[in-house]
Structures are given as C-alpha cells and as structure tokens.
Amino acid sequence: MRKSSVILFGLLALISTTYLIQCAAPQNKGVVASYLNLHDSVQYVGMQTCAQCHADKFETFVHTGMGSSFGLAERDRSSAKFGNEHVVYDSSLDLFYAPSWRNDSLFITEFRLKDGDTTHQRSEHINYIIGSGHHTNSHLMLRNGFVFQAPITFYTQKGQWDLAPGMEAGNNSRFTRVIDEECMTCHNGLGKMHAQSSRRFEKIGSGIDCERCHGPGEKHVYFRSGGGVPNGDIDSTIVNPTDLSFDYQIDLCQRCHLQGNNVLKPGKRFSDFRPGMRLKEVFEVYLPDYEGDESLFNMANHSERLQLSACFKGTEEGGLTCITCHNPHVSVRSLGENAFIASCMNCHTDESCKETIDVRLTKDDNCIACHMPPTGAEDIPHVTVHDHKIGVFKEGGNNEKHGDPIGLRCINNPDPEDATLAKAYLTYFEKFDQRNLYRDKAREILDRIDAPFLEIHYYFQSGQLKEITAISERIRPDDASAMDLYRIGEAYAGLKEYTKAEEWMKLSTMRSPQRFEMLNRYGYVLMRNDKLDDAQEILQKALALNPQHKGSLNNMAKVYFQMGNLRRAKEFLQDCLELDPYYMPGLRTALNIAKFEKDQESVTLYKQRLSLR
DSSP, X not given: OOHHHHHHHHHHXXXXXXXXXXXXXXXXXXXXXXXXXXXXXXXXXXXXXXXXXXXXXXXXXXXXXXXXXXXXXXXXXXXXXXXXXXXXXXXXXXXXXXEEEETTEEXXXXXXXXXXXXXXXXXXXXXXXXXXXSSEEEEEEEETTEEEEOSEEEETTTTEEEEOTTOOTTOOOTTOEEEOHHHHHHHSOOOEEXXXXXXXXXXXXXXXXXXXXXXXXXXXXXXIIIIXXXXXXXXXXXXXXXXXXXXXXXXXXXXXXXXXXXXXXTTOOGGGXXXXXXXXXXXXEEEEEOSTTOOOOOTTOHHHHHHTSHHHHTSOTTSSOHHHHOOTTSOHHHHOHHHHHHHHHHHOOGGGOOSOHHHHHHTTXXXXXXXXXXXXXXXXXXXXXXXXXXXXXXXTSOOOOOXXXXXXXXXXXXXXXXXXXXHHHHHHHHHTOOOHHHHHHHHHHHTTSOOHXXXXXXXXXXXXHHHHHHHHTTSOGGGSOHHHHHHHHHHHHHTTOHHHHHHHHHHHHHHOTTOHHHHHHHHHHHHHTTOHHHHHHHHHHHHHHOTTOHHHHHHHHHHHHHHTOHHHHHHHHHHHHHHOTTOHHHHHHHHHHHHHTTOHHHHHHHHHHHHHO
C-alpha cells in the first residue's frame, strides 16, 4: 500500500471507527428478554413522532435506501425516464407497455398492435412507487385495499424500462400480481391488514421507518415524556440493535435482507416479528442447497452471503455483523467507499494483502473492489450489487457457478421440524422452481410423518384428486385452513362431484371471505349445481372486492347467459375481454353466446382468437 494511502486509511479508520461504534457497532450486551415493546399490544407511533427527539437521525435516514423505499407515485419520487423511446415489448404475449405522466398522475398503458393499428389498449393508474431508485423503481396500483404490481419496472443502473422481476420469459401476469403482507412488510413500513386477510390492506405504510429496526415506540414515548425510564443497564422501552446479542442482531437484519422461501410458523403473520425476537419464532427461510459452499446470489441475500464469507467465519461470535460496517441511519452513497475501506482496515493490516502492488494500484487500493465485487443478481435483471460473500475473486467479479440443487436448507434454523421442511419443499416448488426434486423431497418427508393437510397440498400439486377426496373423509374441517378447504373443493370439482365441491368451497370462503379467487370458484360450483341466484350473489361479492377479476367477470357472464339475460351476459363479457381480449375462458363464453345467437361473423372472430392462444 502506498504511504499516503496508509496515512489516509489510518485517519479514516480513526474517524469511521469512532463514528460507527457510537452509532452502529454491536456492543453485544446481551438481548433483554423483557423489552417492554415486544408485546403485541404496544403500538407503533410513526417516524414523525420519533423525529421530534431524534431529528438528526431522521434527517439522514430519509435519504437512505430504506428511508426512501416506498411512497406515493409522484414525479420527485420517480427515477425513471419517459418518452416514446421507453416502451417495453413482451414478445411472449405480443403486448407493449408505455409509462407516462398525465399532469401529476403516473399511468402505464398496455396495448397491442396489428398492421400498425391498435387492437387493444388498457391504462392503469399507478398509486405507489416501490424501490429507492438505487437499483429499481417498481410500480403498484391500489384497488379497494388490494395492491397489485404493474408489469414493468425501471432499472436505474442501466437507465431502462423492462418487464418486472419474475414477469419475464412468458410469466407476465400483467396487472394481476397481488402484493401481500409478506412482500409489503419487507419493502415498506408496517401497515394494517384486514383481520380476515393477509392481502387486503386497511392502511398502507409510507416507507421503511425507525420502528422497523427499533420496534414500536409507544412505551418509549411514554417513559421519555415523563414516565421515567425503567432501571437497568439499557433502555428496555425500545430496542437499540447495538444492545442485541449476535443472534438477535443478525435476525433483525435478515428479517428483510435474507430473501428466500419464507414459511410461517403456525398461527403467525409476517407482521408479528419485532426487533428483539428470534426470526425463527415467526418464520423460517429456505434456500436451495448445492454441493460444496455454493449458494444463490440473490439481490437481497446479503445476510446469508456474509455468513458464508471467511471474514465472518474467522471471527468470534459477534465479531462481525451487518452494522460493523453499515450505519443504518446514513446513506451508503453519502459515506462513500472510504468509510467501508476503513472498516476493513480495523481488522486487516497492510501486510495481510497478498496482491502485487501493480494490481493494487489498478484498484486504487480499494478493498471493496477486489473482495466485494459488484455482481449481477440471479433473481433481478439489469442490476449489480456488492457481493457480501467477502472473498478473493477472479477479474470480472464473482464468477461462482453452482450446479443443480440437491435440496433446501433452512438458513435461520439448523434443525427445522419435518412438517415445516415438507411445507417448504411444496411451497418452493409452487412459487419458485418446478423441478420434481422439490416435490420428491416433500414426498420423502411425508412418508414418515402424519400430516394430512400437507398430503392434500402434495396431491393437489400432482393432480391426484381422488387421493385428496379420500383424505377429506377423515379430517375435521375445523382443523383445516381456508386453502386446505379450497384444495379439497377443487378436487371434488375436478372430479365433477359438484355437490361435495360446493360444501367445501362454502367452508373455504367462510374461513377467508376476502379471497376473491375463492369466491369466484365457489360461484362457479354453485352455477354448475344450477343455483344461479346463489352463484350471482357470490360472484357479486368477488367483484365487489376486485372489479377487474377476469374469472369472476366471465363466470358472471355465464350465469346471466344461463338465466337467459343475454344483454347482461354481454356486458360482463365485454368488461372481461376489454381487460384481456385473448382470455381463453372468456373467449369460449363469447363463442358459445355467438353460436347461440347464430352470429357467424362473431363465431369466426372468436375461433380465430382462440386459435392464436
């Protein structure tokens, strides 16, 4: 290292070390099991209340990635570029997407062209922007308490629009991807969910705030406002992450910086986690396991990657945590790389670097550039992020490649229960990767435990409907979840046993009355049982929740068609096909109506559209 760099690093180390220890570094005094704000009765007070006493922290935090994670879709929140050149084409669906501002409102317009003419157009008003703009801006719509993700995202680092993560390669769900409590509780401050739903919001937060890391502030405000402070070595009215022991501190960070398949413990919700708890009390996180020391490099797997690094493994417990290097109150960009290099130099000496001076000069003696190279994430296109698996890499970044997975491993619990592990395999197959490996692993576990509802889940995935109905004869409906009941109802419907299907579908919607998809299927089964008035009532409930649900619109059209009310049937069908002119169930309904009316021109049109799908 150059002499001037040594002096600079020494000075930076002194300044940065003092600053980070005061604000962020772990003191490992031990977790206080009786934090007064851990109880679920303690209320959140909001960041503005915190700012009244902690203005200095507030003023810097709002400029961090966390502090600017979520907000209303306003011009000054958007990092995106707009114009005719910023149109996204989805070749799998032959659809274009154009973002634009209309006065101060943001819209995304979906359209299809044929021979230069617009054959389909749909515009959706964007209510929220999610993402700080450091890497991406994604776009959300609010409908009657439900939040849906738009199909395109702006990728800031490359300055381009493209399909949203997970919507590439024929997976474009258009404007129907529901953002639920799991998603929102990582990317935003805690809101309030409807008591009977994990997807319908009564209140939406306005960005990650102080209480996501410190816990609810009601007790703290009370005591600091005149109630006194409880006796003890630390203030037990609020969690200060620096006072948490190693495990609790890691769990606090990896609540959101550990991205995988999250499996809730029985009776828990994602909003139940509070700083000062163990994460495994609320949910367990599963990721694919590969031979050797290989792992997925996902965008938000900072915690797991750090724990795989030699720096982490080579220190005593508590010697290296996230806030050893990161001060959550201050933007990474405002600190600059030198602050993080100084953190490296707190543990490493100049002599510990084995590179030649020539190589080090090309990197300007930058530890981060060599040992935490920016690398493209496996799950998010068009972004690069510093790999927190600190190590020695070849030129060009982390070129680590892994082969096929051999199973799943639980990151935050080394000894998961069999039932939870089986559920992890089933849900991983369902949500992330349809390799038979995951279902086969679930089957191995199910063969040695008694778990009828997991059996139902397994058979539902593999289409073994009779096995599901056989299990339904020996379980108590009161022990089943709404989804268990729904799967049983779908099994009977698939076997065309609609009377039994109706019984189970009714139970599922009673258990979860906010699930418009379940209401839609219940309405469909009622229609198949010729209970048209009842079907109409249930489908109206589904559409009251989500007026843009294509399945419910189509089934309502079918109900009115069977009632002989062609005018109303066509009105619902028109609404359905305006949302998606190539929606196959809707096209089949339209074809049947056209045949009934002996409208040969329409018959030809709908047959043509069906052939294109």
